[in-house]
Amino acid sequence: MSSWKPWVAPAALILSTSAPCFATTYLTLEQAQKLIFPNANLTPANVTLSPAQRKAIEKASDTRVRSAEVKAWRAPGGGWFIVDEVLGKHEFITYAVGLTANGAVTQIEVMEYRESYGSEVRNPKWRAQFTGKTAKATLKLDQDIENISGATLSSRHITEGVRRVLATYEAALK
Numbered sequence: 765m766s767s768w769k770p771w772v773a774p775a776a777l778i779l780s781t782s783a784p785c786f787a788t789t790y791l792t793l794e795q796a797q798k799l800i801f802p803n804a805n806l807t808p809a810n811v812t813l814s815p816a817q818r819k820a821i822e823k824a825s826d827t828r829v830r831s832a833e834v835k836a837w838r839a840p841g842g843g844w845f846i847v848d849e850v851l852g853k854h855e856f857i858t859y860a861v862g863l864t865a866n867g868a869v870t871q872i873e874v875m876e877y878r879e880s881y882g883s884e885v886r887n888p889k890w891r892a893q894f895t896g897k898t899a900k901a902t903l904k905l906d907q908d909i910e911n912i913s914g915a916t917l918s919s920r921h922i923t924e925g926v927r928r929v930l931a932t933y934e935a936a937l938k
Contacts, residue, residue, distance in 0.1 A: 882915035
């Protein structure tokens with residue numbers, strides 16, 4: 765018997781084992797909708813951005829638009845519930861934004877966080893910084909939004925994502 769054969773099965777087992785997964789779902793779609801619009805019956809909105817709208821959003825937000833499809837629901841009275849994703853360090857962060865009929869942020873909620881660290885972006889005090897912000901706000905980390913040490917990329921990317929959502933409101937939902 766060859767000397768390498770006894771090591772094949774244990775090595776294959778070790779190599780086939782994936783790294784631990786840190787994905788955590790904090791809120792389902794329905795839970796996020798109820799948190800942001802507690803008593804509202806939200807209506808799905810089929811919003812597909814035109815190439816001109818995508819270009820306008822990218823210019824206004826200085827952030828790339830990955831998809832022409834906007835995951836949006838209309839609230840009674842003209843508000844909006846929007847689900848978006850941004851890249852953390854390696855994985856996507858799914859979050860929801862509530863907007864008033866005038867395009868001001870009412871609330872943001874982190875729905876799913878897939879990184880091994882940086883989940884401090886779920887802190888209510890940090891998320892509250894976005895309340896009342898509109899497309900006219902700077903929405904830049906370390907300017908009008910405080911950074912979270914140890915969650916810098918998550919903080920930056922969620923901030924950029926909210927800026928893109930607000931630009932989307934201006935270009936396509938208003």
